[in-house]
Amino acid sequence: MSNYFDEIADGYEELYRDEQLRKLMIIKIYLVVRPGDRLLDVGCGSGFSCMVFDCNITGLDPSKELLKKCPFRTVQCEAEDMPFPDNYFDVVIAVTSVHNFDDYEKGLLEIKRVGKSRFAFSILKKTKYFDDIKFFINNNFVVKKTIHEDKDVIFICG
DSSP, X not given: OHHHHHHTGGXXXXXXXXXXXXHHHHHHHHSOOOTTOEEEEETOTTTGGGXXXXXXXXXXXXXXXXXXXXXXXXXXXXXXXXXXXXXXXXXXXXXXXXXXXXXXXXXXXXXXXXXXXXXXXXXXXXXXXXXXXXXXXXXXXXXXXXXEOSSEEEEEEO
16 A cells, blocks of 8 residues: 555645545544644654644654655554554554554554554545444444544544
8 A cells, every 4th residue: 555655645635635634633622632742643644643733743654755745753664563662652543544554453453552542543434344443443442432524434532
């Protein structure tokens, strides 16, 4: 999948900016993020999360070309194998990225491992594995709120 995003990197912001910002603003309403928090944005793309959250952001994405556009610290890697210690991030978000993981269960467990207690996931409704991903989130995270957004369902977990 990273090759696809590397190929469309120049047009990524035009294609996804408004949609991603809308989801991030919804997440901001329901998820407490403080200025001193360490936030991990899994599948950060070109870094839209810094337009919404005022905290210490680290972005993770397999796309080298998208990461070049990020204005914050980034790590190029897959979600299934994160180079961070346990319980390192106060907040972890994954906005419309989980369905792109090679192994969503392993990726979500990695998110849980590196995060402390606040998580938000935006899952594309039309993804092939939506019901399986939803089931996995509900069984591995404490879901506080489920928001049906246009193309996604957003899970606020704590």
